[in-house]
Amino acid sequence: MDEFPPSPNDDQDTGPVYDRPSKSQVKRDMLALLDLGKDLIDLSPERLRQLPLEEKLYEAIRLAQRTTSREGRRRQTHYVGKLMRKAPAEEIRTQLDVWANGSREATASLHRTERLRDRLLTDDDALTTLLEQYPGADVQHLRSLIRAARKEAATNAALTEGSQPQRKHYRALFQALRALEPDNTSSSDTVEDEKEEA
Known part of the structure; x- marks a missing residue:
């Protein structure tokens, strides 16, 4: 029985290629940014000014700090989390870690x-x-x-x-x-x- 010549694509995976993160990963990333935003809301204005924050994000954090109603603060915190998507999260995390460890x-x-x-x-x-x-x-x-x-x-x-x-x-x-x-x-x-x- 004659064998068919090998196809040039035989060694390659012909399944669908996903180059985007899964929905679960996207959700985890968004929750991590929300948590980071909450950490920033707990900082003093002096510390906030030392971080690489865009003016819009800085003002959103300051507004969250001044908001006293529970629901209003929750909404503002989520807005901060949304703005965090454009922030240099790793750089901010590194600085927060330096402050926390230095303090300890x-x-x-x-x-x-x-x-x-x-x-x-x-x-x-x-x-x-x-x-x-x-x-x-x-x-x-x-x-x-x-x-x-x-x-x-x-x-x-x-x-x-x-x-x-x-x-x-x-x-x-x-x-x-x-x-x-x-x-x-x-x-x-x-x-x-x-x-x-x-």
Whole structure:
């Protein structure tokens, strides 16, 4: 039996070719943009201005932020989601991620410093451990800050109810510890100062 010569199209898939995403994928993408729009509505105006947003989208977000009625806000949020289709979503997501992770890292760093300060006030060996980690630290300065902060804490413990405790040396020790880490900024110290005064 003679074989038919192979057709030039035999090796190719003759089924229909879809070069567009499925309806399900389109819906998922639209919902992702809506969620991103909701994240933007939660941002401060200062942060919004740092993002690559067209004026129309920026104004729509600001209007959503000012809208107080539930239904009105829902409609405005969906409108923001619609405008997000033309926005550089990946660039915006990247910046939001930087802000979120940077904030988490800064908070974790503050908590580590607070725990270290508290150990230094109660444990004499904590200074030895600290100096092993930061051999270039000013030992005399740290010792004097620890002594002053301990004395301050003892004085505060003896205060009568309603008296204002002193935290000058407590904060000074915190700032000295923050200064040991080169990546820390003065803004972190300001946050700590505000917490201590609260």
